Amino acid sequence: MSFERFHQHRHIVSGNSVCFSYDRFNTKFEVKVGDTIAYSKYLLFWPKHKATVQIGSSSYSLSVYWFLIWGASLKKDNSVVVKELLPKRRRRSITLLGYGVFIVLLRAAFVVFEP
Template sequence: MSFERFHKHLHTVADNTICVSYDRLTTKFAVKVGDTVAYSKYFWFWPRHNATVQIGDSSYALSVYWFLIWGASLKKDDSVVVKELLPKRRRRSISILGYGVFIVLVRAAFVVFTP
């Protein structure tokens, strides 16, 4: 796994192309509809963020959670429009968490089973 500073992904919502990006160094999360920025925020140390994003003529609820496993979704009227806005970021967070758990279990096994 190589280090990637920016994670980006394109989605189509209500006949509009949205670009979702996340900067790992500055923790800046941005949602662009076409060329205009619909939402932009620095996450810093807060693990949960909720916001309302205007896409076209409709309002959507944006929910981002990044404590141990990354999750970012877009909802409209309690129905999920986009389940994961940055799927590569989510896969990477799950694999790093899995690797960390595996290493802790191996270390614990060496402590328990060594005489």
């Protein structure tokens, strides 16, 4: 697992190519429709964000949460259009959380079962 500063993924939403990207250094989340930036925000220390994004002629609800496990989805009228915007980022967060839990349990086992 190598370090990557930028996580980005492309999706096709209502016939438009939409690029979602996240910068790990400055916590900037961006939505680009074609070459224009439709939404850009620094997530900083707030674990949950909601916004409305205009893609084509429709408006979509964007929600991003990153407290312990990363998750970002795109909805239209309470129906999910894209379940996970950055799937690689989500897999990495689940992997790191699982690794952390495993190490804590292993250390606790060594303390409890010490001879």
